[in-house]
Amino acid sequence: xxxxxxxxxxxxxxxxxxxxxxxxxxxxxxxxxxxxxxxxxxxxxxxxxxxxxxxxxxxxxxxxxxxxxxxxxxxxxxxxxxxxxxxxxxxxxxxxxxxxxxxxxxxxxxxxxxxxxxxxxxxxxxxxxxxxxxxxxxxxxxxxxxxxxxxxxxxxxxxxxxxxxxxxxxxxxxxxxxxxxxxxxxxxxxxxxxxxxxxxxxxxxxxxxxxxxxxxxxxxxxxxxxxxxxxxxxxxxxxxxxxxxxxxxxxxxxxxxxxxxxxxxxxxxxxxxxxxxxxxxxxxxxxxxxxxxxxxxxxxxxxxxxxxxxxxxxxxxxxxxxxxxxxxxxxxxxxxxxxxxxxxxxxxxxxxxxxxxxxxxxxxxxxxxxxxxxxxxxxxxxxxxxxxxxxxxxxxxxxxxxxxxxxxxxxxxxxxxxxxxxxx
Amino acid sequence: xxxxxxxxxxxxxxxxxxxxxxxxxxxxxxxxxxxxxxxxxxxxxxxxxxxxxxxxxxxxxxxxxxxxxxxxxxxxxxxxxxxxxxxxxxxxxxxxxxxxxxxxxxxxxxxxxxxxxxxxxxxxxxxxxxxxxxxxxxxxxxxxxxxxxxxxxxxxxxxxxxxxxxxxxxxxxxxxxxxxxxxxxxxxxxxxxxxxxxxxxxxxxxxxxxxxxxxxxxxxxxxxxxxxxxxxxxxxxxxxxxxxxxxxxxxxxxxxxxxxxxxxxxxxxxxxxxxxxxxxxxxxxxxxxxxxxxxxxxxxxxxxxxxxxxxxxxxxxxxxxxxxxxxxxxxxxxxxxxxxxxxxxxxxxxxxxxxxxxxxxxxxxxxxxxxxxxxxxxxxxxxxxxxxxxxxxxxxxxxxxxxxxxxxxxxxxxxxxxxxxxxx
Numbered sequence: 001x002x003x004x005x006x007x008x009x010x011x012x013x014x015x016x017x018x019x020x021x022x023x024x025x026x027x028x029x030x031x032x033x034x035x036x037x038x039x040x041x042x043x044x045x046x047x048x049x050x051x052x053x054x055x056x057x058x059x060x061x062x063x064x065x066x067x068x069x070x071x072x073x074x075x076x077x078x079x080x081x082x083x084x085x086x087x088x089x090x091x092x093x094x095x096x097x098x099x100x101x102x103x104x105x106x107x108x109x110x111x112x113x114x115x116x117x118x119x120x121x122x123x124x125x126x127x128x129x130x131x132x133x134x135x136x137x138x139x140x141x142x143x144x145x146x147x148x149x150x151x152x153x154x155x156x157x158x159x160x161x162x163x164x165x166x167x168x169x170x171x172x173x174x175x176x177x178x179x180x181x182x183x184x185x186x187x188x189x190x191x192x193x194x195x196x197x198x199x200x201x202x203x204x205x206x207x208x209x210x211x212x213x214x215x216x217x218x219x220x221x222x223x224x225x226x227x228x229x230x231x232x233x234x235x236x237x238x239x240x241x242x243x244x245x246x247x248x249x250x251x252x253x254x255x256x257x258x259x260x261x262x263x264x265x266x267x268x269x270x271x272x273x274x275x276x277x278x279x280x281x282x283x284x285x286x287x288x289x290x291x292x293x294x295x296x297x298x299x300x301x302x303x304x305x306x307x308x309x310x311x312x313x314x315x316x317x318x319x320x321x322x323x324x325x326x327x328x329x330x331x332x333x334x335x336x337x338x339x340x341x342x343x344x345x346x347x348x349x350x351x352x353x354x355x356x357x358x359x360x361x362x363x364x365x366x367x368x369x370x371x372x373x374x375x376x377x378x379x380x381x382x383x384x385x386x387x388x389x390x391x392x393x394x395x396x397x398x399x400x401x402x403x404x405x406x407x408x409x410x411x412x413x414x415x416x417x418x419x420x421x422x423x424x
Numbered sequence: 425x426x427x428x429x430x431x432x433x434x435x436x437x438x439x440x441x442x443x444x445x446x447x448x449x450x451x452x453x454x455x456x457x458x459x460x461x462x463x464x465x466x467x468x469x470x471x472x473x474x475x476x477x478x479x480x481x482x483x484x485x486x487x488x489x490x491x492x493x494x495x496x497x498x499x500x501x502x503x504x505x506x507x508x509x510x511x512x513x514x515x516x517x518x519x520x521x522x523x524x525x526x527x528x529x530x531x532x533x534x535x536x537x538x539x540x541x542x543x544x545x546x547x548x549x550x551x552x553x554x555x556x557x558x559x560x561x562x563x564x565x566x567x568x569x570x571x572x573x574x575x576x577x578x579x580x581x582x583x584x585x586x587x588x589x590x591x592x593x594x595x596x597x598x599x600x601x602x603x604x605x606x607x608x609x610x611x612x613x614x615x616x617x618x619x620x621x622x623x624x625x626x627x628x629x630x631x632x633x634x635x636x637x638x639x640x641x642x643x644x645x646x647x648x649x650x651x652x653x654x655x656x657x658x659x660x661x662x663x664x665x666x667x668x669x670x671x672x673x674x675x676x677x678x679x680x681x682x683x684x685x686x687x688x689x690x691x692x693x694x695x696x697x698x699x700x701x702x703x704x705x706x707x708x709x710x711x712x713x714x715x716x717x718x719x720x721x722x723x724x725x726x727x728x729x730x731x732x733x734x735x736x737x738x739x740x741x742x743x744x745x746x747x748x749x750x751x752x753x754x755x756x757x758x759x760x761x762x763x764x765x766x767x768x769x770x771x772x773x774x775x776x777x778x779x780x781x782x783x784x785x786x787x788x789x790x791x792x793x794x795x796x797x798x799x800x801x802x803x804x805x806x807x808x809x810x811x812x813x814x815x816x817x818x819x820x821x822x823x824x825x826x827x828x829x830x831x832x833x834x835x836x837x838x839x840x841x842x843x844x845x846x847x848x
Contacts, residue, residue: 032708072501094708136710164640188614201661217658224711232821236725236793238640240685247699251678258672261664275671276711278718281703284456284518284666286560287721288646288794289700289820297711301660370712396713397656 004214006419008412009116016109017404023049024089024101033094033398038132038143039165039171046089050129053108057115059127065181068149071127076120086194088373091135096400098198102389102407104129106196109411114418121350122422137161138168139224141339142376146189147381150187157421174244192348193377196410199388200395203255209364210406213349214386217368217375218301219341221308224237225334244328246338247280247291256318260311269307274299280374303367322393342375355417425578430843432836433540440533441828446524447473448513457822459520461587462567470513474553477532481539488570489605495551499537500544508617510552512797522822526813526831528553530620533835538842541600543752546846550696554797557671561585562592563648563846565763566800573804574611585846616772617801621835622826623812624794624819633788634830639771639808641792641799642725643765645732649758654714670706670753671715676760680742684735696793698723727791748839754795779841
């Protein structure tokens with residue numbers, strides 16, 4: 001059989017994507033949007049759907065101690081470096097229909113296409129379904145994949161889930177995994193990792209391009225439980241000069257950091273600055289009260305650690321300036337968490353580009369703003385790459401939208417990359 | 425009996441204040457602070473405590489259809505215009521130990537002092553305990569006193585309590601009062617109303633003065649359920665120029681209105697501007713999401729309706745400016761509510777000043793920033809006045825502090841005012 005005899009089974013790919021996405025998204029704690037917390041029974045149920053689908057394709061199923069699932073389609077050389085393709089099935093609270101699940105379903109569609117066309121790949125192709133990627137639940141970056149890679153720190157096992165207050169170790173145990181076994185996971189030998197994922201940004205949609213190859217992932221510097229303290233007072237009774245209004249101080253910090261962001265972009269740096277939560281709505285807050293407190297989180301991202309440091313230093317300088325100008329105001333940033341920027345694999349980028357060319361596409365190279373499991377695999381020495389799918393209506397929200405045909409096109413490229421590799 | 429033979433029973437006044445405040449504040453739904461919602465069983469229980477205390481002093485007890493309580497110490501001339509003294513017993517959520525209750529307990533102490541000294545006042549003295557003064561529960565100004573004065577609008581009976589979502593009429597019925605009877609209350613003949621209340625501001629504390637006479641109450645213009653809509657996006661994926669961040673837009677509005685406030689103060693106007701609640705912490709909000717929504721309330725207060733109008737116009741201009749500069753951002757102010765500024769009674773101010781002089785005090789005249797039942801009685805044609813008690817540590821919060829000795833001093837002044845009136 002020569003390469004030219006293999007065609008991309010486009011209809012099968014489209015059907016697999018539509019059918020399995022619907023099956024996974026039927027599992028949610030309720031709307032709006034989709035909610036499957038990390039290490040929850042809902043995440044486990046979604047894993048079970050994929051396991052069933054992969055078994056039906058004849059894959060060998062394996063789980064590591066942390067509950068990451070591996071469904072293997074054997075290759076011609078079982079000893080060669082395997083190609084893992086996958087993503088995660090947990091979501092943020094009230095998240096979208098594609099973040100994570102599109103990557104898993106895309107991987108499944110690649111395997112379905114290989115099976116349907118009778119293609120035995122050069123190496124094992126391993127559908128890889130990680131756990132606990134969304135760090136809104138546990139304040140740990142890529143908890144599931146890093147657990148499986150033997151790279152969680154002892155402290156991270158004690159991280160508490162934001163909704164339950166119980167630890168990562170406890171939730172692992174709830175889902176049937178032994179945290180002590182996870183603690184002693186032997187890091188697996190580095191292999192290859194490919195992740196389909198929606199872009200979570202407007203670049204591809206604005207450019208009218210269905211998919212792209214991602215060769216770097218931004219790192220992050222975060223304050224998840226920051227606070228500003230002021231002085232509670234009566235809204236009608238406290239004169240302007242006597243106030244220490246936590247919300248006004250917060251507004252000043254937000255606009256100051258927005259200006260810092262503009263300045264660093266103008267200097268040619270890569271950066272995002274986001275105050276994703278601002279909570280001045282506790283039972284203690286009221287229309288007739290000058291706010292004495294607000295909680296907030298701040299997320300800084302860049303492809304350059306030095307820029308993150310510079311933004312963090314600017315943050316602390318702005319806080320000092322605001323505190324000095326506003327007696328009674330005191331900021332408490334709380335614990336800082338970080339994820340390192342990751343450069344992905346040029347070899348893997350070329351692998352995807354080869355398959356894309358075979359179907360007449362020339363996807364651009366771009367940067368990922370969001371952190372992804374591919375970064376965790378990359379940090380562990382794997383040859384990693386991502387394939388971004390055009391999306392719109394935001395991300396991490398119920399409105400998050402993607403055209404399944406775009407994912408199918410990207411699946412076709414990876415399918416043809418595997419075919420080409422076999423042909424070499 | 426001549427006037428000079430009457431002495432102020434200072435110990436009895438102090439004891440009454442301490443004992444009855446403690447009894448009332450034992451009634452709360454739990455800490456921090458004190459919570460007795462408007463038209464709740466907790467407010468009714470606090471009313472029952474005062475009824476028991478007033479009965480023990482031999483007062484005649486009466487309630488109007490809306491549940492406001494009147495405990496009368498008969499005067500020499502039962503037909504003369506009565507002197508009502510009182511305040512409310514509901515609190516904001518997690519409020520303080522003095523707002524409202526200090527006024528009720530002060531009124532009770534006046535009557536206890538009159539009884540103890542065997543003073544029969546010139547007119548009836550009526551301890552007046554209103555309902556539902558704190559408009560954080562029902563978006564209605566002075567709901568209880570205005571109900572009793574026959575001044576609630578039909579729509580206001582349908583206002584929903586912020587915690588239960590049930591209407592004012594339903595909550596009245598729950599506490600044993602018939603809303604239909606309230607709808608047909610005949611406005612009582614205007615009498616005189618005096619209200620002790622903590623200042624809820626720093627003026628007296630800064631000046632080292634225990635109490636003051638309030639001759640005007642600021643009015644308010646409020647948006648209780650305002651919102652700003654933006655576009656949800658991924659914090660790492662959405663470039664700066666492509667964002668419609670609801671929290672950044674909100675920060676811009678807060679600082680813009682702070683500047684408007686400074687400008688109007690510089691122009692010599694009276695105004696307060698407070699964003700008391702800012703809610704960008706729903707389940708949909710997350711560290712890794714650009715906020716697509718925030719809720720807020722805005723409270724504008726002034727002694728001058730024209731200044732409220734000017735601030736409201738500036739608010740709308742700032743919103744238009746921000747919306748024009750930030751595509752995707754849209755503000756929705758929602759329903760506006762108002763309370764009118766009230767000028768209080770010069771005759772009643774002089775009544776208090778006379779009693780104060782009799783004990784060697786010369787309290788200042790001042791403005792009230794907060795709205796109070798006295799404003800509702802004033803608007804209904806009563807001769808109303810307030811006596812502000814120095815306080816600190818804010819107001820409408822658990823830390824709200826007052827020296828009971830300051831209230832006792834003010835009670836002494838009113839006691840001596842009554843004695844002087846009898847002597848005329």
